[in-house]
Amino acid sequence: MTAGLSLDLEIRQGAFTLRAELTVAAGEVLVLVGPSGSGKTTCLRAVAGLARPHRGRIEIAGRTVLDTHKGYDLPPWSRRVGLVFQDYALFPHLTVEQNLLYGTRGRPEDRRRAGEWLAALGITDLSQRKPSALSGGQRQRVALARAAVTESDLLLLDEPFGSLDAATRRTVRTELRNFLQRAGRTAVVVSHDYLDALTLGDRIAVLEGGKLSQIGTREEVLRRPRTPFLAALTGHNVLEGELQAGGTASDLREVRVGPLVFHVAGGSGGDGTEPLPTGPVFLSFGPQEVTLMREGGGEDSTLSPRNQFAARVTEIVPLPDRLRVFLDAGFPLMADIVPSAAAALGIREGVRVRVAIKSTAIEIYR
Amino acid sequence: MRLQPPNPVVTPVSAVPTSPEERTEGRWGLMGLSLLFLLLLGAPVLALLMNAFPAQPWLRLQDPVVRMALRLSVVTSLTATAASVVLGLPVAYLLARHQFRGKELLDTLIDLPMTIPPVVAGVALLLTFGRMGLLGRTLEAVGFRVAFSTTAVVLAQTFMAAPFFVRAARAGFEAVPLSLEHAAMTLGRNRWGVFWSISVPLAAPALMAGVVLAWARALSEFGATMMFAGNLPGVTQTLPLAVMSAMETDLQLAISISLLSLILAFGALAGVRLVVRRWAG
Numbered sequence: 001m002t003a004g005l006s007l008d009l010e011i012r013q014g015a016f017t018l019r020a021e022l023t024v025a026a027g028e029v030l031v032l033v034g035p036s037g038s039g040k041t042t043c044l045r046a047v048a049g050l051a052r053p054h055r056g057r058i059e060i061a062g063r064t065v066l067d068t069h070k071g072y073d074l075p076p077w078s079r080r081v082g083l084v085f086q087d088y089a090l091f092p093h094l095t096v097e098q099n100l101l102y103g104t105r106g107r108p109e110d111r112r113r114a115g116e117w118l119a120a121l122g123i124t125d126l127s128q129r130k131p132s133a134l135s136g137g138q139r140q141r142v143a144l145a146r147a148a149v150t151e152s153d154l155l156l157l158d159e160p161f162g163s164l165d166a167a168t169r170r171t172v173r174t175e176l177r178n179f180l181q182r183a184g185r186t187a188v189v190v191s192h193d194y195l196d197a198l199t200l201g202d203r204i205a206v207l208e209g210g211k212l213s214q215i216g217t218r219e220e221v222l223r224r225p226r227t228p229f230l231a232a233l234t235g236h237n238v239l240e241g242e243l244q245a246g247g248t249a250s251d252l253r254e255v256r257v258g259p260l261v262f263h264v265a266g267g268s269g270g271d272g273t274e275p276l277p278t279g280p281v282f283l284s285f286g287p288q289e290v291t292l293m294r295e296g297g298g299e300d301s302t303l304s305p306r307n308q309f310a311a312r313v314t315e316i317v318p319l320p321d322r323l324r325v326f327l328d329a330g331f332p333l334m335a336d337i338v339p340s341a342a343a344a345l346g347i348r349e350g351v352r353v354r355v356a357i358k359s360t361a362i363e364i365y366r
Numbered sequence: 367m368r369l370q371p372p373n374p375v376v377t378p379v380s381a382v383p384t385s386p387e388e389r390t391e392g393r394w395g396l397m398g399l400s401l402l403f404l405l406l407l408g409a410p411v412l413a414l415l416m417n418a419f420p421a422q423p424w425l426r427l428q429d430p431v432v433r434m435a436l437r438l439s440v441v442t443s444l445t446a447t448a449a450s451v452v453l454g455l456p457v458a459y460l461l462a463r464h465q466f467r468g469k470e471l472l473d474t475l476i477d478l479p480m481t482i483p484p485v486v487a488g489v490a491l492l493l494t495f496g497r498m499g500l501l502g503r504t505l506e507a508v509g510f511r512v513a514f515s516t517t518a519v520v521l522a523q524t525f526m527a528a529p530f531f532v533r534a535a536r537a538g539f540e541a542v543p544l545s546l547e548h549a550a551m552t553l554g555r556n557r558w559g560v561f562w563s564i565s566v567p568l569a570a571p572a573l574m575a576g577v578v579l580a581w582a583r584a585l586s587e588f589g590a591t592m593m594f595a596g597n598l599p600g601v602t603q604t605l606p607l608a609v610m611s612a613m614e615t616d617l618q619l620a621i622s623i624s625l626l627s628l629i630l631a632f633g634a635l636a637g638v639r640l641v642v643r644r645w646a647g
Contacts, residue, residue, distance in 0.1 A: 050548050076551040077559075089549035093567050102563075103553030150553055 002062035004028060004186025005154055009046055009056035011039070018042055018210040024203075026061065029180050029187045031201030033194055035229055039210045040190040041086075044156045047188070048083045049076035061153035061186070082147030082185075086159040088139045090131035096142050097127040103150035110149070117145040120182060121175070137168045144176070148183050155180070155187040161196060173199045194233035198222070206230050224365045226282055228332075237290070237334055239283040243276055243364070252306075252359060255283060258330050263306040265360045281366050287324060289361035290335035293354040294345055307357040313349050316342070323347075329355060414624055423622035432623055434600045435608035442516065442604060443584040446523035447531075450580045451573075453524070454532040458576075459565065461532070462539035476529045487525055488593025495521065495594070518595035519602050523584035531580040538572020539565060571642050578638045582631060605630075 004026040011018040018039035024030045034040050045051035047058055049065065052073070058066040060081065065074040082103075091099050097114065104110035118124045121141040131139055140160065147155055160176055161169045177200055180187055189200050197204045198218055205215040206227060214226045225231040231238035241257035253276070255262045262283060295310060311329035318324075323342050327333040333355065337347070347353065426432060460466075461473065479487055495502045495512040505512055512518050542565050550560040566573065588606040595602035597611060605627050612620035 048548075048552050050551070075556065076548070077554045077556050079552070080554075081552055083549070083552040085545050085549055087543075087545055089543070089545040091546060091550070091564060091568075102550065102555075146553070 002026065003059065005047065005058075005060055005188065007043075007047060007056065007058045009043065009053045009058070011042055011046060011051065011053045011056075013042070016210055020207065020212050022205055022212060022215060024186055024188060026186055027184060028202045029189065029200055030203050030205055031189045031191060031197040032205050032207055033191055033197045033230075033233070034207035036192055038207045040192075040207050041158055043207065044083065044158050044188065044190050047079075047154070048081050048156055049074060049079050050083075063153070080151070080153045082150055082152035082155045084140075084143050084147045084155070084157045084160060086162045088131075088143035090139055090142055090146070092131050095128050095130055096123065096134070099131070099142060100127075100146050100149050103146065114145070114149050117148050121145055121179070136164055137172060140164065140172065141175075144179055148179070148185075153186065155183060155185050157187065157189040159190055159192070161191065161193060176200060194230070223284070223363060224282065225284060231284065235334075236284045236286055239331060241281055241283055243278050243281045245278045253364065255281060255364065257283070260307075260309055260330070262357075262362065263359045264362045264364045266362075266364055276364065276366060279366075281364055284363045284365070285357060285361050287334040287336040289357055290333065291356040291358075292325065292335055292337055292341075292345060292347065293356060295352040295354050306359055307362075309355055311353055311355045313347055313351050313353060316347070316349060327353070327355065411628065414621065414628065418621045418625040421618040421621060423618075423625050426619055426622040427626065429619065431599055431603075431608060431612070432619070432626070435603050435605045435623065436626065438516070438519070438600070438602075439585060439604040439606075442519045442523055443581055443587075445520045446527055446584040446587075447577060447581040449520065449524045450528035450531040450584075451577060454528050454535060454576075454580075458532045458535035459539050459561065462536045463544075476532050479526050479529050480533075484526060484587065484589025485593055488522060488590035491518075491522055491525060491590060491594040513594060514596045514598065514602060516595075516601055519591050519604060522590040522594045523587045526587050526590055527580040527583040530583050531576040534572050534576030534579055535569065538569030538576070541572065542568045574638060574642050578635065581634065585627070585631065 003023045005024040006022070008021040009018065016039070020039070020043055022030070032040050032043065042051055046053050046056070046066075047060075053066065053068060055068050056066060057064070057069070060079060063080075064072060065079045066072065091102065094102065096118075100114040100117065101110060104114070115124070118127055121144065123138060123141050123145070126134060126138060126142070131142065134142065144157075144160075147157075157176075161172060164172060173196065180189075180200065189196065191197060191200075201218060203215065203217055204221045206213045206221065206229070208227055208229050214221060214230060216224075221230065222234055225234050225236055225238050228238060239257045239262075241255040241262065244254040244256060244261075252263045252265055255264055264283065309329055311327040311333060313325055314328050314332075315326040316323055317326070318339075319336070322336050322338050325335045325337055325342070325347060327335060335355065337345075345353065427436075457472075457476070461469065492499065492513060494500045495505065495518065497503070497506055497511070497513065499513075502512060512521065546564055546568070547560050550564045551557070555563060585604075586606060587604070588610075591602065591604060592607060597603050597607045599608075599611075603611065605623055609620050609623045609627070612623060
């Protein structure tokens with residue numbers, strides 16, 4: 001089966017270099033997440049033909065649209081790509097219906113398809129309005145419909161929630177998932193919001209600083225984030241360490257993180273999986289798994305956790321039902337704690353505390 | 367490695383709050399000061415009207431000199447405006463959308479006719495298209511004489527008027543969001559199609575303004591025409607030149623032609639304002 005999209009790009013913009021290589025299966029929805037300035041939008045623009053890569057190859061539905069090696073570069077209007085812009089880019093001088101028909105030849109079947117999309121997105125009664133008379137959510141629906149009406153092989157959505165307020169985002173997220181299912185086309189959605197990624201994507205690709213740092217299914221990326229950015233987005237702590245040989249007990253492995261040694265359950269092959277070989281690994285655990293104790297009590301032997309070390313409180317951020325405490329233990333760390341416990345422990349910014357993490361709470365992966 | 371807190375959810379500001387009662391204290395003072403400006407512009411118009419009407423100017427419009435000048439002015443100024451649009455449109459779009467070597471130079475060159483005295487422009491045109499001119503010599507060789515012809519009038523007017531169109535059109539194109547043109551391209555239209563279906567309609571008010579400015583400049587052109595085309599009734603004598611000729615012999619005729627020019631300009635401005643307003647609305 002031919003891929004819906006395969007690309008291998010290198011784009012330089014001043015000191016910034018974007019390098020990306022990925023394949024999206026036909027009909028698959030890939031969400032490209034990353035912090036702003038990571039090159040997500042540049043990547044989309046290159047696929048659409050609006051930005052010119054210095055080197056690379058792009059294939060859409062088995063058709064080569066760019067091959068710098070052969071000097072081949074199809075213009076945007078020949079690439080059969082539907083791009084939904086972050087600011088929607090609706091034509092202000094045309095009605096909603098005219099916007100939808102702009103990318104078609106205006107044949108009866110085009111009009112029928114436009115009507116179907118208007119109905120599917122619940123905006124049929126807006127068809128004679130100008131974009132200036134629409135709300136943000138309505139504009140977005142028109143932009144989606146316009147991209148869908150053309151017979152494109154690939155849909156590209158640039159920050160589809162970027163210009164919507166929080167309340168609208170929630171409803172639109174569901175709508176967008178239905179939209180993508182209905183369109184049934186290969187799609188790449190660019191977002192800096194990992195919730196988008198979770199709701200929309202079959203697979204998630206993470207772009208950071210111009211490089212693809214991780215690509216995988218929703219579960220993989222969520223449970224085993226490989227980068228600090230993704231860890232912060234998913235609310236996980238992620239540490240990079242060295243898995244040591246052997247180990248003290250048969251069911252625990254030792255991982256060196258800086259000067260500390262973590263004891264981690266799992267990764268030893270006890271659960272039926274292959275034992276992890278020694279070398280670099282990631283450790284990840286939720287902030288709710290991190291226990292905070294008063295400093296100076298020494299190692300508390302009544303507690304089962306073996307992973308205990310000192311840290312300094314750098315910041316306290318209130319969440320609806322708890323406090324998120326940011327710590328510096330030679331590496332950054334997050335811990336969640338209820339306000340009453342924080343008061344009892346006397347946790348303030350700058351205070352030194354003792355940190356404990358149960359060995360079973362740590363996920364280890366390569 | 368670094369750990370960052372999750373991105374905060376940013377709620378966009380929906381609209382700039384407008385106060386129901388804007389403060390207006392400064393208005394009367396400004397109006398008073400503006401009165402001086404109004405006087406400077408309004409008084410001459412008033413003077414012209416006051417002097418023209420007692421002389422029953424409509425009777426003088428039958429004068430063949432006036433009719434020839436009017437006809438010539440309308441034909442040449444409209445031709446020059448059309449030429450300005452045709453020649454200026456690509457330049458305006460180029461300047462609005464692209465960066466290139468020599469852009470500054472082109473930009474300065476466009477401003478030149480708006481800043482040099484029109485008479486100087488006339489001399490320069492003569493040195494270009496005159497019998498011994500840079501291009502004139504070649505044109506003369508193929509039996510084409512430009513100077514002191516109606517063509518020269520159109521050339522002089524275009525030279526002076528086109529920059530006004532280019533300036534306005536460029537600003538108009540620059541105001542069209544690039545993302546709209548890009549969206550149109552991804553929807554399957556090539557650059558030519560995008561230009562006519564998106565760029566031009568969206569820049570239309572600015573383009574119309576440019577057309578009016580250029581046309582007004584062409585209609586009022588005097589200095590360059592005088593030097594380059596001369597003052598031959600029926601051939602190169604446009605309304606402004608006719609006014610000057612009449613001033614020497616028949617003051618009332620000069621006033622009548624002046625009034626005619628005024629009405630022409632005023633009517634055109636009002637008409638275009640109406641068109642633009644309907645377009646925008």
